[in-house]
Amino acid sequence: MNTVAKVALVTGAGSGIGKHAALALLGEGYSLVLAGRRLARLEETLAAAGADGTRALAVETDVGDPQSVAALFGAVKERFGRLDLLFNNAGSGAPGIGLEELTPEQWQSVVNANLSGAFYCTQEAFRMMKSQQPMGGRIINNGSVSATTPRPNSAPYTATKHAITGLTKCTSLDGRKYDIACGQIDIGNAATEMTQRMSQGVPQANGEIANEPVMDIDNVSRAVVYMASLPLDANVQFLTVMATKMPFVGRG
Numbered sequence: 001m002n003t004v005a006k007v008a009l010v011t012g013a014g015s016g017i018g019k020h021a022a023l024a025l026l027g028e029g030y031s032l033v034l035a036g037r038r039l040a041r042l043e044e045t046l047a048a049a050g051a052d053g054t055r056a057l058a059v060e061t062d063v064g065d066p067q068s069v070a071a072l073f074g075a076v077k078e079r080f081g082r083l084d085l086l087f088n089n090a091g092s093g094a095p096g097i098g099l100e101e102l103t104p105e106q107w108q109s110v111v112n113a114n115l116s117g118a119f120y121c122t123q124e125a126f127r128m129m130k131s132q133q134p135m136g137g138r139i140i141n142n143g144s145v146s147a148t149t150p151r152p153n154s155a156p157y158t159a160t161k162h163a164i165t166g167l168t169k170c171t172s173l174d175g176r177k178y179d180i181a182c183g184q185i186d187i188g189n190a191a192t193e194m195t196q197r198m199s200q201g202v203p204q205a206n207g208e209i210a211n212e213p214v215m216d217i218d219n220v221s222r223a224v225v226y227m228a229s230l231p232l233d234a235n236v237q238f239l240t241v242m243a244t245k246m247p248f249v250g251r252g
């Protein structure tokens with residue numbers, strides 16, 4: 001338990017990694033703002049938190065809309081007065097079809113959610129963290145192992161996750177003078193709703209369809225809590241947590 005209550009904001013907190021990270025942070029004593037497109041799912045996360053949920057606020061948010069993001073951070077400031085941790089987790093993917101078959105709308109939807117959304121939230125976090133007392137805070141970006149290595153037919157998702165690595169580095173550099181630390185967690189095959197298809201077989205780089213091992217999602221939430229727990233003069237710049245036997249480190 002933290003000796004001093006801190007305030008965290010988790011985007012995409014209604015399901016999967018965001019939900020579990022939010023619950024883990026609440027368990028560590030954080031006050032929390034949960035953001036996501038579906039208020040009902042955020043309220044389910046609050047319900048799962050039990051008594052810890054009294055320290056949390058759910059805000060329906062479209063991170064791809066800068067006005068919606070500004071309203072989100074306004075709610076953070078109004079309720080808690082400061083922000084110590086932002087977990088940029090919200091994201092989406094496009095259908096697993098050929099690159100040449102994607103529509104502009106499918107491409108833009110992923111860019112808005114994964115890249116623009118992370119930027120808008122980071123920008124608002126900077127404005128709050130640099131002006132609060134004590135100054136500073138931490139930002140953690142969900143990069144995914146797709147930040148380094150693509151799957152077949154994943155151009156929008158992979159391109160945005162590669163871009164998140166650049167955003168992480170710029171945020172880490174530009175945040176120094178404000179005591180804002182930024183790191184990235186790259187996650188591979190955590191057991192969520194999105195990875196249920198792994199057990200049914202997914203395309204490999206060599207054209208085969210193969211089942212892939214997954215890991216317990218609690219491994220991810222514990223990693224996020226560790227990154228968040230460091231003092232601001234220390235930072236995990238990049239961390240990869242993945243299912244040990246997934247084919248990520250091999251040749252396809």
